[in-house]
Amino acid sequence: MKLATWNVNSLAVRLPQLLDWLAANPVDALVLQETKLSDDKFPQAEIEAAGYQVVFHGQKTYNGVALLSRASGAQDVVKNIPGFDDDMARVITGTVDGVRVIGGYFPNGQAPDSDKFVYKMRWLDALRAFVADELQRHPRLVLMGDFNIAPEDRDVYDPVAWAGQIHCTPQERAHFQQLCGLGLVDAFRLFEQPPKSWSWWDYRNLAFRKNQGLRIDIILVSDTLRPRVQACVIDKLPRKNERPSDHAPVVVELAAQ
DNA sequence: ATGGCCTTGGTACAAGGA
Numbered sequence: 001m002k003l004a005t006w007n008v009n010s011l012a013v014r015l016p017q018l019l020d021w022l023a024a025n026p027v028d029a030l031v032l033q034e035t036k037l038s039d040d041k042f043p044q045a046e047i048e049a050a051g052y053q054v055v056f057h058g059q060k061t062y063n064g065v066a067l068l069s070r071a072s073g074a075q076d077v078v079k080n081i082p083g084f085d086d087d088m089a090r091v092i093t094g095t096v097d098g099v100r101v102i103g104g105y106f107p108n109g110q111a112p113d114s115d116k117f118v119y120k121m122r123w124l125d126a127l128r129a130f131v132a133d134e135l136q137r138h139p140r141l142v143l144m145g146d147f148n149i150a151p152e153d154r155d156v157y158d159p160v161a162w163a164g165q166i167h168c169t170p171q172e173r174a175h176f177q178q179l180c181g182l183g184l185v186d187a188f189r190l191f192e193q194p195p196k197s198w199s200w201w202d203y204r205n206l207a208f209r210k211n212q213g214l215r216i217d218i219i220l221v222s223d224t225l226r227p228r229v230q231a232c233v234i235d236k237l238p239r240k241n242e243r244p245s246d247h248a249p250v251v252v253e254l255a256a257q
Numbered sequence: 258a259t260g261g262c263c264t265t266g267g268t269a270c271a272a273g274g275a
Contacts, residue, residue: 009274010264034274036265061265062273108274148275167275202275203262214275246263246275 001097001254002027005144005217006238007105007200007247011035011064014245015043019050021238026051027251028070029096031103033146035064042066059089065103065145069096084126091127093134099225099254100138102131104145109166117166120148124175132182135222143184144219146200146247151176151186155215157196167216184220187232187252199234200247208239219252228254 004027008014011032022030030052035042038060047054053073057080058064067074074094081091090105104127109120135141149172153159162168180186188197198213207213221229231253239248 013264034264110273110275165275200275205261207262216275243263 001099001256002251003029003096003099003101003142003144003219003254004249004251005031005033005103005146005219006249007033007146007217007245009034009036009245009247011037011043011066012041013243015046017238017241017244019046021249022050022052022068025235025249025251029074029099029101030068031092031101031145032066032068033064033103033105035066036061037064055092055094057089057092059087063088063090063105065089065092065105067092067094067096067101067103069094072097074101081123081126081130084123084130086123090123091130095138098140098257100134100141102134102141102143104143104147106146106148108148109172111166112164112169112171121171121175124172128175128178128182131179131184135182139222139224141184141222142219142225142252143179144250144252145217147176147216147218149173149176149218150214150216151218154195155198157198157212157214162214167214179220183223185223185226187219187221187229188215188234188250190226190229191232197234199250201239203246217247217250219250221252221254225254228257230255
């Protein structure tokens with residue numbers, strides 16, 4: 001079973017690339033972030049024509065998430081974080097083939113001294129409570145998405161320049177560790193990986209060509225699923241396309257039960 | 258090297274992203 005996450009930075013722009021990627025990478029579940037589409041504009045028919053079921057939670061212009069899955073579809077779908085009042089469409093959850101899949105577009109936070117950072121901290125508190133609750137009922141659980149947190153210095157191309165900056169603050173990293181403390185593990189780090197592995201590269205500064213990026217797109221798997229994890233990779237190929245998203249997909253492979 | 262790019266809304270350029 002393969003599951004993946006991808007921040008597409010506008011599904012309206014990236015739909016052809018998404019369909020190409022799915023044709024080459026027939027995953028069982030895929031969560032998308034930054035679809036930037038209200039639900040009435042979501043390209044459901046095109047995705048279904050490609051052989052996927054899809055549930056989505058969007059808004060105009062900003063944010064927006066979706067969960068694609070194979071024929072059996074996603075069960076018990078939840079949109080956003082219950083009990084957390086939020087104008088932004090950031091979370092979608094469903095059960096796919098017995099695995100509880102939570103897809104998240106974590107707040108950016110803008111700057112550590114900003115109101116948006118305060119929101120990020122509140123959102124992370126709410127997410128942690130939600131994930132803890134979900135884990136009680138679904139021990140086979142995957143939390144994946146654009147975390148907008150670089151968990152460690154090795155996830156940052158220039159840790160000195162980024163020290164204390166957004167994505168790298170001690171507060172954000174503490175939240176990441178608290179999520180792991182619920183009984184989740186970073187699937188990417190279960191394996192030896194190439195040094196300087198990133199999932200996002202700035203559009204500016206020839207950052208992709210110079211491999212200057214961050215690893216902020218992350219797949220956490222529950223302790224129950226951990227023995228089934230066989231591989232976790234970042235697929236840089238779509239970042240080499242014309243008109244790419246600034247993020248690359250991340251894929252995890254689970255052994256059959 | 259100040260910012261350099263991309264997307265949206267809307268039709269000029271500002272805001273947000275990371």
